[in-house]
Amino acid sequence: MTVKEIADILGAEILCCGELADQTQVHSACGSDMMSDVLAFVKDQGVLLTGLVNPQVVRTAEMMDILCVVFVRGKKPDQMMINLATAKGIILLSTEERMYPACGKLYAAGLESGKTV
Amino acid sequence: MSEPIILRYQVDGDDFVSCGHASEDVKRTLKNIGFPASVIRNVSIAMYEGEINMVIHANGGVAEVVIYEDRIVITLTDTGKGIADIEQAMQEGFSTATDAIRELGFGAGMGLPNMKKYSDNMKIESEVGKGTVVTLEFLLND
Ligand SMILES: Nc1ncnc2c1ncn2[C@@H]1O[C@H](COP(=O)(O)OP(=O)(O)OP(=O)(O)O)[C@@H](O)[C@H]1O
Ligand SMILES: [Mg+2]
Numbered sequence: 001m002t003v004k005e006i007a008d009i010l011g012a013e014i015l016c017c018g019e020l021a022d023q024t025q026v027h028s029a030c031g032s033d034m035m036s037d038v039l040a041f042v043k044d045q046g047v048l049l050t051g052l053v054n055p056q057v058v059r060t061a062e063m064m065d066i067l068c069v070v071f072v073r074g075k076k077p078d079q080m081m082i083n084l085a086t087a088k089g090i091i092l093l094s095t096e097e098r099m100y101p102a103c104g105k106l107y108a109a110g111l112e113s114g115k116t117v
Numbered sequence: 118m119s120e121p122i123i124l125r126y127q128v129d130g131d132d133f134v135s136c137g138h139a140s141e142d143v144k145r146t147l148k149n150i151g152f153p154a155s156v157i158r159n160v161s162i163a164m165y166e167g168e169i170n171m172v173i174h175a176n177g178g179v180a181e182v183v184i185y186e187d188r189i190v191i192t193l194t195d196t197g198k199g200i201a202d203i204e205q206a207m208q209e210g211f212s213t214a215t216d217a218i219r220e221l222g223f224g225a226g227m228g229l230p231n232m233k234k235y236s237d238n239m240k241i242e243s244e245v246g247k248g249t250v251v252t253l254e255f256l257l258n259d
Contacts, residue, residue, distance in 0.1 A: 036225035039162060052222045056169070059137035060222075063144070063161045065154075080134070117234075 001026060001111050003068045003091050006047065009105050012070060012095035015077065016086045024067050024091060028114025031103045035060040041116045042066070049102055053077055058084045058092075067091065072099045122146075122184040128168055130177025130197075133221065139180045140165040150184070156257060160189055163235040163253050166228040167193040173218050174198070175249060189255040196248040203241050207233065 004021040007014055014021055026046030032038050033052045042048075042064045049070045050057055058081050061069050068091040071077065076094050077085075085092045095102055107113070124146065126139035144161045164180070171178045175197025183190045200206045207229050214224025233239045238254040 033222060034219075034225055035222035036227045039166060040225070040227035040231045054221060055134050056137060056222060059141065059165065063137075063140065063158075063165045065158065 001109065005109075006068065006070070006106060006111070007093050009109050010070065010093065010095040010097055010102055012093040015092040015094055016082050017089055017091040020089060020091055026067060026111065028112045029103070029106055030113065031099055038064060043115045043117050045114050047111070049099060051075060051099055053081070055081050055084060057081070058088070058090060061090050062088050068093065070095060070102065072097055072102050119186070124182040126180045128171050128177045128180055130172055130175065133172060136172045137165055137168060140168050143182050156255065159235040160191070160255055163232040164191055166232050167191070167251055167253065169223060170228055171195045171197070173214065173223055178248070187257050189257070191253040193251040194248070199245040199247055199249055200241065200243040201245050203243060
């Protein structure tokens, strides 16, 4: 699935690196508000869904080689976070969906949960 | 490469927003040198966990990264409150983090075990009231 498809499924706004959305292929995703857990359990999930908004979300994504972060419940990162993500080539999306339906819709569309470490 | 490459960073304890810049720079440097992706990932995750710990538990400190031909050694030195019981701190789920830290997305008690998992050797030296030194070693020849 491409990140563009994810944005379409979630009716999400693409906040940065939109030019990469068509060509970025992802196979699995994870959802968490705890970056500690993302750092401890994520293996090769390309997408992170989260309700947490602070710069460490983008840094955690960078360390875990996550390609796309989806902010749920209509949350929007500030310009500093957008700049950080732009510099790293990480696509940021924002959707009005809550965490559970957002994850459910992507899972139903074939985006798996993948392995954990 | 014969001479080791030495990188040093001041980690500001009051600055949660820019926390991670040292790990970010190390990741970029290792990429530029051309290390395998798996090595870069192990080093980045462990160092970032350590950098976060220095900010949320210890008021910042100094991170030093030495890149040798056959290994990478990271030393995280702080003058924070120290760790009273290191064995306990190493247990998954043990955390003294406040609710304020949890609201920032950290404090699950997974950082130190994760640093152990991603490094080949890890050493913690700590004295209550004086500070903590965490040393991480990553071997490159396997
Ligand atoms: N540099 C440090 N100075 C003082 N105490 C520390 C330091 N690093 C860790 N600790 C102590 O060890 C505990 C466990 O650390 P660990 O990194 O495993 O978990 P955490 O930081 O609380 O949560 P997480 O890493 O999952 O976000 C901390 O809660 C803290 O009490
Ligand atoms: Mg920690």
